[in-house]
Amino acid sequence: MIGMRVTQTLIPTLREVPAEADTVSHQLLLRAGMLRKVASGIYTLLPLGYRVVMKIEQIIREEMNRAGGVELLMPIIQPAEIWHETGRWDVYGPEMFRLRDRHGRDFCLGPTHEELITDIIRNEVKSYRQLPLLLYQIQNKYRDEKRPRFGLMRAREFIMKDLYSFDKDEAGLEVSYQKMYEAYCRVFKRCGLDFRVVEADPGAIGGGETHEFMVLADTGESKVVFCTSCDYAANVEKAPCDPQIIPSEENPRPLEMVATPDMRTVKEVADYLGVPSHQLIKTMFYKVDGEYVAVLVRGDRVVNETKVKNFLGATSVEIASEDEVMEAFGVPLGYAGPVGLQEKDKIKVIGDHEVRYLVNAVTGANKEGYHYRNVNTGRDYQVDAWADLRVAGAGDLCPRCKAPFQAKRGIEVGQIFKLGVKYSKALGATVLNENGKEVPIVMGCYGIGVTRTMAAAVEQNHDEDGIIWPPSIAPYEVVVIPVSHRDMLQVRMAEEVYQSLAAAGIDVIYDDRPERPGVKFKDADLIGYPVRIVIGSRAVEDGLVEIKWRASKEILYKSKEELVPYLRSSLERSKNNCI
Ligand code: 9G3
Numbered sequence: 001m002i003g004m005r006v007t008q009t010l011i012p013t014l015r016e017v018p019a020e021a022d023t024v025s026h027q028l029l030l031r032a033g034m035l036r037k038v039a040s041g042i043y044t045l046l047p048l049g050y051r052v053v054m055k056i057e058q059i060i061r062e063e064m065n066r067a068g069g070v071e072l073l074m075p076i077i078q079p080a081e082i083w084h085e086t087g088r089w090d091v092y093g094p095e096m097f098r099l100r101d102r103h104g105r106d107f108c109l110g111p112t113h114e115e116l117i118t119d120i121i122r123n124e125v126k127s128y129r130q131l132p133l134l135l136y137q138i139q140n141k142y143r144d145e146k147r148p149r150f151g152l153m154r155a156r157e158f159i160m161k162d163l164y165s166f167d168k169d170e171a172g173l174e175v176s177y178q179k180m181y182e183a184y185c186r187v188f189k190r191c192g193l194d195f196r197v198v199e200a201d202p203g204a205i206g207g208g209e210t211h212e213f214m215v216l217a218d219t220g221e222s223k224v225v226f227c228t229s230c231d232y233a234a235n236v237e238k239a240p241c242d243p244q245i246i247p248s249e250e251n252p253r254p255l256e257m258v259a260t261p262d263m264r265t266v267k268e269v270a271d272y273l274g275v276p277s278h279q280l281i282k283t284m285f286y287k288v289d290g291e292y293v294a295v296l297v298r299g300d301r302v303v304n305e306t307k308v309k310n311f312l313g314a315t316s317v318e319i320a321s322e323d324e325v326m327e328a329f330g331v332p333l334g335y336a337g338p339v340g341l342q343e344k345d346k347i348k349v350i351g352d353h354e355v356r357y358l359v360n361a362v363t364g365a366n367k368e369g370y371h372y373r374n375v376n377t378g379r380d381y382q383v384d385a386w387a388d389l390r391v392a393g394a395g396d397l398c399p400r401c402k403a404p405f406q407a408k409r410g411i412e413v414g415q416i417f418k419l420g421v422k423y424s425k426a427l428g429a430t431v432l433n434e435n436g437k438e439v440p441i442v443m444g445c446y447g448i449g450v451t452r453t454m455a456a457a458v459e460q461n462h463d464e465d466g467i468i469w470p471p472s473i474a475p476y477e478v479v480v481i482p483v484s485h486r487d488m489l490q491v492r493m494a495e496e497v498y499q500s501l502a503a504a505g506i507d508v509i510y511d512d513r514p515e516r517p518g519v520k521f522k523d524a525d526l527i528g529y530p531v532r533i534v535i536g537s538r539a540v541e542d543g544l545v546e547i548k549w550r551a552s553k554e555i556l557y558k559s560k561e562e563l564v565p566y567l568r569s570s571l572e573r574s575k576n577n578c579i
Pocket of ligand 1: 088092095096097111112113114143144161162163205415445446447448
């Protein structure tokens with residue numbers, strides 16, 4: 001018999017929006033009494049919040065197991081040694097939580113588990129006959145985010161399901177990857193989420209192909225482009241884009257320096273000189289693996305740092321500060337430009353393809369208070385290379401079918417990677433293959449942000465009254481509310497209905513607080529139970545209870561006898577129709 005009474009649990013709902021809340025899901029999870037902050041980026045999941053997480057975890061477990069996954073549990077605290085072996089101990093800086101034990105040995109709180117799981121495999125697996133293996137855990141992860149925000153969406157401690165696949169060859173990895181791809185689609189469908197799978201950039205983890213599972217939401221931190229005609233979709237970090245050339249009938253005019261006092265931004269300069277922003281060349285300075293690189297993009301574009309990193313085959317790309325640029329090249333920020341830049345030593349200049357086609361462009365003169373007009377590539381400046389270095393956006397053309405993109409924002413709730421042999425080589429995890437040859441094991445890794453999925457579900461399912469939980473992950477499926485807590489007939493009937501639902505295996509909570517009905521109705525809408533049952537005078541007189549669906553706001557009446565079969569079938573249907 002499951003079921004709960006409100007007076008027995010802890011659901012501290014709030015009327016006011018807490019100041020710390022910086023996105024709607026964070027606000028609502030706090031107000032619904034499901035989450036409380038302990039420190040920046042560190043939260044307590046209160047009883048109702050934890051029930052949602054447990055339901056999401058259960059859906060994940062069922063789908064991982066169905067795909068052949070086997071669950072284990074690795075330690076959160078990890079010895080530095082294995083991170084030294086892969087060389088990652090020094091790659092990750094302050095983002096890694098590090099600590100020492102009483103003997104002064106180095107450890108970290110696990111931000112991920114590639115090293116740890118590969119260490120297990122290299123000790124326990126020797127023959128291809130033991131493969132494939134799909135091992136996973138559901139465990140807290142720790143990443144000391146510079147700017148934790150949006151509640152559980154970017155926390156410093158969060159729950160992740162991480163699965164690692166081990167195959168004897170690339171063909172095996174293909175099979176494992178496909179199994180996980182399909183399992184992930186089932187997980188997010190069963191969680192009632194509107195999601196898309198997009199091509200992504202592997203980033204520091206290395207390896208090959210990778211896909212991200214994005215819950216569409218305007219508050220999402222990720223930008224994604226979707227083709228309007230074929231099914232191509234990609235994270236803008238990865239999406240390739242051709243130059244969009246704006247034809248110009250002008251002939252190159254003589255280079256001219258113009259005074260632009262205190263005009264630094266693209267907009268200020270464009271307005272002051274009366275040219276459109278796409279006529280400007282924006283010069284951005286980066287430190288790429290410690291070397292200075294100037295990147296040129298059109299004034300109306302944004303530099304894609306992932307593309308810069310990939311083009312230069314670098315491991316770290318970070319924007320250079322105003323002082324560094326002034327110190328190194330005497331170039332005041334806001335007045336930077338490519339003319340005469342390449343001649344300066346210790347700088348590489350690379351340009352996005354679009355810049356190459358600009359005729360009579362405007363750029364900074366590398367001199368305080370001055371810009372150049374009529375800048376033309378070849379005559380006035382050279383670059384070391386031209387490449388696709390900009391962020392794709394709406395209107396850019398699909399690399400597959402050339403139809404225009406549309407741009408959306410998304411919350412990344414899952415990511416799957418083909419790792420290849422990067423970790424198995426570094427740690428010596430090999431097997432003897434069918435020809436008796438020792439080969440490195442071919443790996444994949446697959447993550448789902450469990451707590452982030454809960455937050456994403458709220459971002460996607462709420463209205464002005466509060467959360468609207470998809471039934472499959474709701475903290476409780478049904479809330480039973482007596483209109484009067486003084487009318488013994490109503491209270492008795494409410495008890496009976498509650499008991500009958502619980503006995504029928506429906507996840508039901510009974511609001512037995514000595515409160516006015518209005519308070520209970522507001523809480524029920526805020527918390528977002530899928531179904532609300534009200535027992536009022538009408539119920540006592542003609543035996544009909546009121547049923548209200550939170551999502552559709554549909555209200556209907558059923559007798560006590562009809563109630564259980566109706567709810568069981570309608571809840572089952574709503575939970576299954578997203579499979
Ligand atoms: C670190 C720190 C932060 C990190 C990593 C390592 C992200 C790190 C990438 C991954 C890749 C996959 C398995 C599950 C799915 C994601 N942030 N990544 O490796 F030391 Cl401090 O975690 N891992």
